[in-house]
Amino acid sequence: MTQKGFTMKGVSIEIADLSVSYGGTQVLTGIDLSIAPGEFIALLGPSGCGKTTLLRTLAGFVPAAAGEVRVDGQDVTGLPPEKRGMAMMFQSYALWPHMTVAENISFPLRIRRQPKAMVTAQVQRMLTLVGLDGFADRNVTRLSGGQRQRVALARALAVDPPVLLLDEPLSNLDARIRLSMRHEVKSLQKQLGLTAILVTHDREEAMAMADRVVILDHGTVAQAGTPEEIYHRPVSPYVAAFMGAENTCAVSLRHEGDRIALSGQQIRGTADLPVRAVNSRVRQDGPAAVFFRGDAARIAVPGETGSGDRDGHLTLSGRVSLHSYLGNVYRHTVDIGGSPFLVDHPVRMDVGVAVDVCVPAAALHIFERTGSAAATPAGEQFAQTH
Numbered sequence: 466m467t468q469k470g471f472t473m474k475g476v477s478i479e480i481a482d483l484s485v486s487y488g489g490t491q492v493l494t495g496i497d498l499s500i501a502p503g504e505f506i507a508l509l510g511p512s513g514c515g516k517t518t519l520l521r522t523l524a525g526f527v528p529a530a531a532g533e534v535r536v537d538g539q540d541v542t543g544l545p546p547e548k549r550g551m552a553m554m555f556q557s558y559a560l561w562p563h564m565t566v567a568e569n570i571s572f573p574l575r576i577r578r579q580p581k582a583m584v585t586a587q588v589q590r591m592l593t594l595v596g597l598d599g600f601a602d603r604n605v606t607r608l609s610g611g612q613r614q615r616v617a618l619a620r621a622l623a624v625d626p627p628v629l630l631l632d633e634p635l636s637n638l639d640a641r642i643r644l645s646m647r648h649e650v651k652s653l654q655k656q657l658g659l660t661a662i663l664v665t666h667d668r669e670e671a672m673a674m675a676d677r678v679v680i681l682d683h684g685t686v687a688q689a690g691t692p693e694e695i696y697h698r699p700v701s702p703y704v705a706a707f708m709g710a711e712n713t714c715a716v717s718l719r720h721e722g723d724r725i726a727l728s729g730q731q732i733r734g735t736a737d738l739p740v741r742a743v744n745s746r747v748r749q750d751g752p753a754a755v756f757f758r759g760d761a762a763r764i765a766v767p768g769e770t771g772s773g774d775r776d777g778h779l780t781l782s783g784r785v786s787l788h789s790y791l792g793n794v795y796r797h798t799v800d801i802g803g804s805p806f807l808v809d810h811p812v813r814m815d816v817g818v819a820v821d822v823c824v825p826a827a828a829l830h831i832f833e834r835t836g837s838a839a840a841t842p843a844g845e846q847f848a849q850t851h
């Protein structure tokens with residue numbers, strides 16, 4: 466254990482072909498992931514996709530059915546939790562209600578029978594680290610949610626773990642405190658150089674905190690990348706929709722040199738787009754599915770703007786069927802060929818008005834159309850994933 470200063474350092478974690486089953490049900494399949502020392506990873510995905518199971522398997526609370534977990538090159542797959550050098554922080558804080566702040570923080574040190582002077586010094590360091598100087602003797606039941614979360618963080622860090630596992634640690638906090646705690650946890654993790662893995666179903670939280678986001682889909686890795694990569698370059702309709710690009714329509718795609726031409730029932734004319742600008746995963750001409758975010762599109766009144774203004778855009782024509790005010794923009798539901806599309810616009814458009822929805826090439830994600838994909842109304846196909 467570190468005796469002076471905060472010199473905790475992260476370690477690498479290698480997850481190789483990891484599978485996990487509960488009884489006869491396989492919940493994680495062939496997970497491969499390399500985590501660098503000091504990296505902050507977020508495991509993101511809808512309820513039941515296996516995020517917590519992966520975290521608990523790394524911690525050693527759930528056995529692996531196959532595959533390996535290596536920490537700093539050492540195979541820890543068969544080791545008990547206390548031998549893995551990982552500390553876990555939970556959503557529920559899991560503090561001892563009958564103990565003071567200092568007693569809670571020192572608990573893991575006392576059960577490891579650390580010398581008293583060292584325990585006292587470490588508790589004081591942790592209090593300073595999480596901004597709770599002066600709270601040592603306060604009972605934890607007399608703390609706010611944010612303060613309790615800091616105690617839980619201090620207790621997890623007290624043993625100088627090279628790896629910090631965070632299981633939805635902020636979801637019990639109110640929205641304002643959650644935002645500030647995001648930054649506090651992240652800056653502490655960077656300051657200490659720890660390797661951290663966060664489980665969350667909140668994509669904004671994942672993007673705000675992590676260096677890399679791993680999106681899980683039914684126990685497999687759907688995509689792992691920087692927040693920018695998964696947001697702007699999703700590799701599948703599942704990732705695109707999970708990252709908010711839920712508007713979708715079926716198109717027919719044709720490559721023409723360095724341009725892509727899109728046509729379809731819901732599209733006005735033919736969209737002629739520079740191939741470099743579009744996130745297209747389609748290599749062959751034929752049926753495809755387009756996905757885009759409602760805040761990346763804009764609404765135009767047909768005839769009010771020149772057609773030249775819409776070059777490099779995909780234009781869909783429809784009618785406003787609903788609007789709601791979000792504070793900075795109006796969110797409109799636009800009925801396009803019988804399917805609802807959600808589009809943000811700074812000005813409120815009346816219900817029933819005919820509008821064009823213009824989507825810039827850079828906001829388009831195009832994937833191969835398989836089966837009935839994208840033939841369904843926007844959102845319906847992915848409704849269960851949110």
Ligand SMILES: Nc1ncnc2c1ncn2[C@@H]1O[C@H](COP(=O)(O)OP(=O)(O)OP(=O)(O)O)[C@@H](O)[C@H]1O
Pocket residue numbers: 487488492510511512513514515516517518519666
């Ligand atoms: N102890 C258990 N025994 C049997 N099945 C379990 C157990 N824990 C979880 N599962 C199942 O394993 C699957 C993955 O669960 P897990 O808790 O890892 O998902 P998650 O992505 O963390 O979900 P959430 O966001 O709701 O916490 C789910 O289908 C769940 O029902």
